[in-house]
Amino acid sequence: MPDLSALLQPRTIAVIGASTQPDKVGGMPVRLLSELGYAGHIIPVHATAREVQGLPAVPSLDALDAPVDLAIVALPVSASLDAMRQLACNGTRAAVVFTSGFAETGGDGIAMQAELAALAQAHGITLLGPNCLGAMNPRERVFATFSPIPLTGLPPVGDVGLVSQSGAFGAYAFALAREASLGLSHWVTTGNEAGLHVADVIEWLARDDATRVILAYLEGCRDGDRLRRALAAARAAGKPVVVTKVGTTEAGARSAQSHTASLAGEDAVYQAVFDEYGVFRANTLDDFFRLGYVLSRGRRPTRWQPSAKEPANAVTPVALVTVSGGVGIMMADQAESLDLPMPPMPEDAAAALCSAIPFASTANPIDVTGQVVAQPAVLLDAIAATAQCPDYGSVVAFLAGGVGAPRIWPGLQETVDTLHRSGTAAPLLFSGLVDDDKRRWLEARGALVFREPAQAVQAVAVLARAAAQAASAQPEPAPATAALPVPDVPPEATSLSEFEAMQWLAACGIPSAPHGLARDADEAVRIAESIGYPVAIKLCSPDILHKSDVGGVVLNVISAQAARAAFAQVQAAAADHGTPARFDGALVARMVRGWGELMVGVRRDPVFGLVALAGIGGTAVEIFRQTAFGLAPLTHARARTMLRASRAQALLSGHRGHPAIDADAVAEVLVRVSQAAATLGPRLDTLEINPLIVTAQGVIAADAVVTLHATDKPSH
Amino acid sequence: MPDLSALLQPRTIAVIGASTQPDKVGGMPVRLLSELGYAGHIIPVHATAREVQGLPAVPSLDALDAPVDLAIVALPVSASLDAMRQLACNGTRAAVVFTSGFAETGGDGIAMQAELAALAQAHGITLLGPNCLGAMNPRERVFATFSPIPLTGLPPVGDVGLVSQSGAFGAYAFALAREASLGLSHWVTTGNEAGLHVADVIEWLARDDATRVILAYLEGCRDGDRLRRALAAARAAGKPVVVTKVGTTEAGARSAQSHTASLAGEDAVYQAVFDEYGVFRANTLDDFFRLGYVLSRGRRPTRWQPSAKEPANAVTPVALVTVSGGVGIMMADQAESLDLPMPPMPEDAAAALCSAIPFASTANPIDVTGQVVAQPAVLLDAIAATAQCPDYGSVVAFLAGGVGAPRIWPGLQETVDTLHRSGTAAPLLFSGLVDDDKRRWLEARGALVFREPAQAVQAVAVLARAAAQAASAQPEPAPATAALPVPDVPPEATSLSEFEAMQWLAACGIPSAPHGLARDADEAVRIAESIGYPVAIKLCSPDILHKSDVGGVVLNVISAQAARAAFAQVQAAAADHGTPARFDGALVARMVRGWGELMVGVRRDPVFGLVALAGIGGTAVEIFRQTAFGLAPLTHARARTMLRASRAQALLSGHRGHPAIDADAVAEVLVRVSQAAATLGPRLDTLEINPLIVTAQGVIAADAVVTLHATDKPSH
Missing domain, CATH: 3.40.50.261 (Succinyl-CoA synthetase domains)
Incomplete structure (x- = not known):
């Protein structure tokens, strides 16, 4: 766990390469710290000057009695490395290095940056940079930066x-x-x-x-x-x-x-x-x-619940109050697209509004109409009634140019103040033209203010999501990797054969098409008859990756005679291959009939490690690119989300009159696939099941490709 | 063609229902017109007052010598209708009716509004409203509104x-x-x-x-x-x-x-x-x-061309100049997503930039780095060089907080002025924090100013599109409807049978699966043998719409024996139908094999008439909902756009190793379908071909549904 306290809360700061000219890179931090009221000890380090910008300077760090908390390094590349060597020896706790010309320029810069990093690490120095603009802690007036921007205001x-x-x-x-x-x-x-x-x-x-x-x-x-x-x-x-x-x-x-x-x-x-x-x-x-x-x-909505459709979100009932029917519709469009329910106004409040303004709309959006100019109380009552009504979690009010109108503002202040002091009212979000003073007044009472009404509605969705996340601050723990079988793979292998992959996945409990490996035509027929026609017959050769391109795949084989012919064809495909190709036999697999195809895969990302992906398979995956990603191994919840996000869910929920199938079970298959991939550890490069066929009995893997890293080190 | 001149450029304005109280609905127009300098003649009409807000009033319109150009009606519902009756007789050219309580309240209001409209139409009065806030022409100081908003500034x-x-x-x-x-x-x-x-x-x-x-x-x-x-x-x-x-x-x-x-x-x-x-x-x-x-x-880009990918858009090469590498990346993300090319900086300008700031990036985005604070000339030179370079059509410059910096602003003014006066430089779009005075100064010289850098890039795309549209201001003319055969349909029919529909579409030149209508099993076999197996055999009955639900469809029929069985099955389906169903025979159609399914349809929109839709058919159309719409009959260009927008194009361009097929020919089929639908005139309700199968020979209609309005009047 990194400690930034010496960087952001230092009691002593040395500026190495301090300049007597306040606007230079080495002068600016001295200027900022002294002008803007840093209360700690500032030590300019300057080879020759006895004083820098009115502060006593030292010629080098050696001249100090005690180590500093933070050293700011404003020197050219090689000098900054020298300085770091010195800092390493004298107990400095943190260093900011502004200097550019390190790794971003390539060449020597990379090696010099590596040395910088190694020195910091070896001596426990918290290092910020190089090639950075530094850090600030406005509360404690720490300005470890050469940006002049704090001079014009904080x-x-x-x-x-x-x-x-x-x-x-x-x-x-x-x-x-x-x-x-x-x-x-x-x-x-x-x-x-x-x-x-x-x-x-x-x-x-x-x-x-x-x-x-x-x-x-x-x-x-x-x-x-x-x-x-x-x-x-x-x-x-x-x-x-x-x-x-x-x-x-x-x-x-x-x-x-x-x-x-x-x-x-x-x-x-x-x-x-x-x-x-x-x-x-x-x-x-x-x-x-x-x-x-x-x-x-923003205050969190007083009522919200996790979204059933999109677990990352939350839904919250919102009251939309508007002085413009048109803007009310825009806000309703926005709320609907964010899945925010808009329950109608409670009956008594609705009756009160209607008796005051007969043309007002008490559905939600609640349109108090332009009449509000003549009858401001109606607007204020609508805001108060909805904010106090337990049916709503937030109130968004569009006031156009009226917020600051002399006939409305005093009453609005009273209403907002009363609701704020009640402590139980739903949060208020306003949109309209509001000057800065009035905006600050409203914000000080927990209201948010926007010019764009759509943004006020979006804010409600954001706050509901934040509320839901805070309530489940502990995310679902990463699933314990099930004790799954690990395939026995020679160190030099760069893939599993389809037969090996199917065997292994089946052993991991992933529903797979019944299959067997046939060494000759007789065995192909025996396997086909034991699992039932129709079958697919596919070439197994470690030397041929794209077997369908060479005629190595025969589908819809429906008889013993056809099975013999198919076996002969795939065997010939291996023999006729341009380069010599081993022939390990033919995979005989039952053709699975379903009404849709999913795909699920796992691959290694160079930064984040194993990543699972899932979506609709076949043509759709290439044309619509709706594949969903998740970190592997997957949690069950994440797998469910991926099914929804990729629209794969649509094939599971009674699509075109087919029976609905258990989406939890399908999600469990995704989880299992991601766990199986994880058992291969760093050897795994990619695993892909495509298609994963949707049938009334659930999903069934009909093909699998597994590629590996040849040694037990991943390529990055 | 409506004439709004009396409404927006009146020489005389009568305010009927004028109020002596300036803030009332009937008082505000009088107040606005007199306070804000309307130069024409204002005539308040007031039953009793001799003077309204200092202007002489008349008791009724009858008291006037000459008709007014514009009458503003600020009266309750029934009185406003009376006023309109009077206006109708005295030659008034235009009327604004503020009054609410007409059609939006339902009931009587609808009839009263219809009378208002009829009076205006019969007497050639340009009518605005009712239930409206009026109109303004700020140039001629016409304020025919009761909104007080002009009082606070124009x-x-x-x-x-x-x-x-x-x-x-x-x-x-x-x-x-x-x-x-x-x-x-x-x-x-x-x-x-x-x-x-x-x-x-x-x-x-x-x-x-x-x-x-x-x-x-x-x-x-x-x-x-x-x-x-x-x-x-x-x-x-x-x-x-x-x-x-x-x-x-x-x-x-x-x-x-x-x-x-x-x-x-x-x-x-x-x-x-x-x-x-x-x-x-x-x-x-x-x-x-x-x-x-x-x-x-915004000035239009100096270079642009219509987009090949998306005809509604245009592409234009843009130079992105930035003082922040990070914001440069954001702008590049935005430009790429809008298909705006970002050619690199011309060599001489690049060399000059690099010699001044070695770490600058001269690829595009052109990152002059934070060094610009010390060397503002580098930024200004980069802007000038790119704006004058014929490789770019626009220059977007992100200046962060630097626009107004004392070291940058005078030079920036000089640069912008020089470029502006040259008359040939590419337009400039700035983003950053800019105060109002400087913003106006820049805008006066044709530059646009944004706070959000992404919006500056979006503006370039908008302006390129506007330029492309202005250059082709005459849109493609609606295609002449081809002389296509019209099916002979009895007045009471509400649909064509699939056989009728297929016959008709084939006669219209739409490639269709070979087919025939069989009255008995022998004829089914004869048709199947003449068009070739496999065939589909489908029930034809005007009484059964969803034939597959009752077992009325048999696919993949591959022999005479199977054809007889299939015929018997669909005939039985009609006989076994709960309610008596006529049996017109069975459609025998060749099963077409392809690698993808499109759908194309035409339907009647209650407002806009015939609308065509197209997209990928089958499962995808329901799951991904990427159907594209176009007004029917389609132009060829629109049909091409629909193929792209719906991703249907992906199935035509060498998908998964299949041969690419002629997209123009497919678009022509869409056009022909839309024209065929139009021949049915108001009788057409919907026409849908799904699937339209993609084969190496082009697209082939394999199924068609046509529903009709029973008489020759559409339902709206």
């Missing part, structure tokens, strides 16, 4: 911890947080991540009392386990994590690689990781900050 | 025409336009649309010289032809139309119906209409205004 001290791999993104985020009055607890940029990763900062923030919400910007991740541990810690602490992970497209991934030498990895796998730990993902800066605002400031 | 006069069915939405939109300094030409709210529809206003704005961009808010549309004519006029005039159509979900549609009695209709059909005319669709208020801002203010 955001309020608050509970949002912000960590960014990119410095410039971090600086812009700081400016936006300031503009939006989003309160920050800590601000950290990790750059090349020779020491601290974004993951380490998340993990520390998860345990930091000052932080309730974590915003993280990632370009890539080199250590999947570290990220998973960090996200698990945040989840266990009930702290929502918002992540922007860029490089989602090929072009983006290319730029990410050249930017901070990040391995972008496959976006769907990142998404599976984020899903696993309930991360809120943002693809734009607007979303990043809005999620931060909503999660940090 | 948006600049500009070229955006705004029309909203909802009054409150319109008022909020007015306030947002004012806040965003979006210049308005006209502002119209249509309410219950007894006279003018949103469509009429669009059509008029399309011909209005003051308007270049049209923003429209719709809850529903009762007259599809009118909307199509309006959108076609705007398209022909090269004026982009942005539409927010609410009621996209079931809950939203329900609220829409109760709000302005709109028929929401099926959202996919609206989308097909919008696609047909190149409408820019916005689902949130933010998008609505941002599209207005981009289309009204």
